[in-house]
Amino acid sequence: MYDTIIIGGGPAGSAAGIYAARKKLNTLLVAENIGGQILKTWEIENYPGFLEETGASLGEKFTTHLNKFKVEIKNEIAINVNKINSSCFQVRTKKNQYESKTLILAMGKTSRPLNARGEEKFRGAGVTYCATCDGPLFANKIVAVVGGGNAGLETAIQMEKIAARVYLLEKGKECQGDPLLLENVQNQPKTKIMLDTEIIEIYGENFVQGVKIKNSQARKTQDLKLDGVFVEIGSVPNTALTKNMVRLDAENRIKIDKWNATSAEGIFACGDATDIPYNQIVIAAGEGAKAAISAFNYLAKTTSDNERN
Numbered sequence: 001m002y003d004t005i006i007i008g009g010g011p012a013g014s015a016a017g018i019y020a021a022r023k024k025l026n027t028l029l030v031a032e033n034i035g036g037q038i039l040k041t042w043e044i045e046n047y048p049g050f051l052e053e054t055g056a057s058l059g060e061k062f063t064t065h066l067n068k069f070k071v072e073i074k075n076e077i078a079i080n081v082n083k084i085n086s087s088c089f090q091v092r093t094k095k096n097q098y099e100s101k102t103l104i105l106a107m108g109k110t111s112r113p114l115n116a117r118g119e120e121k122f123r124g125a126g127v128t129y130c131a132t133c134d135g136p137l138f139a140n141k142i143v144a145v146v147g148g149g150n151a152g153l154e155t156a157i158q159m160e161k162i163a164a165r166v167y168l169l170e171k172g173k174e175c176q177g178d179p180l181l182l183e184n185v186q187n188q189p190k191t192k193i194m195l196d197t198e199i200i201e202i203y204g205e206n207f208v209q210g211v212k213i214k215n216s217q218a219r220k221t222q223d224l225k226l227d228g229v230f231v232e233i234g235s236v237p238n239t240a241l242t243k244n245m246v247r248l249d250a251e252n253r254i255k256i257d258k259w260n261a262t263s264a265e266g267i268f269a270c271g272d273a274t275d276i277p278y279n280q281i282v283i284a285a286g287e288g289a290k291a292a293i294s295a296f297n298y299l300a301k302t303t304s305d306n307e308r309n
């Protein structure tokens, strides 16, 4: 039986793997891929020590680092997790099943897609889901921000300083974000707010060149020539797998305390799948490290308690 099974190989799960292995925990990392969301970005400029790095190459470095500490990695998708008894969890994948004394949940999240034609094709080639990360890459370009909630408004404010022109597209009759943020956006000289408007197609060759938009009031479609589309219509944490085992918040994120403990004994969680604020690589990695240390401390305590009894 493993001391810990980590589910997820993004920055949180990878950091947890490295820390757990260096604490000499018998560790298994079950992950669909190593890298997680970073594999979707082409340039990372805000991870300390890496001045300019592609997501793919940082993901490869995570793998090298995990291999250095001999973390056992299974490139599989966990489809079921069960608690067998107070000190045994079972993780099932399509191919195998594994058992451990503790679990570290690091399944991250997935951006809610627009479901517009062309969106998949131009992911990472003009279509982005992270303004904090990718905004600077669109300096002096024309961009659309989709979504009139707080995330969309904040992105429009951020892009006003960077881009040549910003279209804020909101499907509904009004923007739902904070009035103060909205007022700021309304006063931005380079930003145009377009209500009742949704993207029905994103087109281009190798990179985005424009979008077809539809106005539900005027019932007409129109072309907007632009270079980038920022999708800010929310994200979905990948927490369905363990929703019956650990407490979630209203947005389906795993609730954790400052030690990364979940509501269930022996289960720790980290990164974007949890209710911590600010979804960034450096934060997820730090949270992964914390979760592994907490799992180590938990195992040390339960082992000594068992020896005493």
Ligand SMILES: Cc1cc2nc3c(=O)[nH]c(=O)nc-3n(C[C@H](O)[C@H](O)[C@H](O)COP(=O)(O)OP(=O)(O)OC[C@H]3O[C@@H](n4cnc5c(N)ncnc54)[C@H](O)[C@@H]3O)c2cc1C
Binding pocket: 007, 008, 009, 010, 011, 012, 013, 014, 030, 031, 032, 033, 034, 035, 036, 037, 038, 040, 041, 043, 044, 045, 046, 047, 076, 077, 078, 079, 106, 107, 108, 109, 110, 111, 128, 129, 130, 132, 133, 134, 238, 241, 270, 271, 272, 273, 279, 280, 281, 282, 284
């Ligand atoms: C396009 C884009 C660009 C970004 N750019 C930056 C940037 O430049 N700088 C920055 O700081 N942040 C950036 N971010 C945010 C950053 O990538 C995330 O905050 C970070 O990756 C979160 O790490 P995580 O490990 O918590 O989750 P994730 O990265 O989401 O990783 C989750 C992992 O869990 C795996 N997984 C999920 N479910 C299962 C399952 N059932 N079984 C097995 N494996 C599973 C996934 O395959 C993945 O390996 C960007 C995000 C996006 C989408």
